Amino acid sequence: MNGNNIVLDSNILIYLLNGDNTIESLLEGKSIFLSFVTEVKLKSYKNLTKREVETINTLLGFCQIIHSNDSIVAQTVEFRKKYKLKTPDALILATAQHLKLPSVTADKRLQVPTEVEIIGYGRDL
Helix, strand or coil, rough: CCCCEEEEEEHHHHHHHCCCCHHHHHHHHCEEEEECCCCCCCCCCCCCCCHHHHHHHHHCCCCEEEEHHHHHHHHHHHHHHCCCCCCCHHHHHHHHHHHCCEEECCHHHHCCCCCCCECCCCCCC
């Protein structure tokens, strides 16, 4: 896969949905991959309006959702054990590793694993 492909952490999409223009520029021309857990997280926020659900669904339509497989499950377990990550975070990083793609996140806790190329976004750094 080429340098125009990236895996996004949930927080990046949340910033984008909240109007962060810097994220929009960062994603321009990129093919976006997401772990299925990111889709679940976005769609499960309490009290989403009909319009917000439509916006989320439109955004997800521009992304390729990656579902779990044996490789992702095994790596998720390793990341949880080695780095003490929460399951959703470990799943997102394991998805990036499985695809051999960089992961973009603003969560500094997720910037520890050396097995995945991490592109840190400045919000929580």
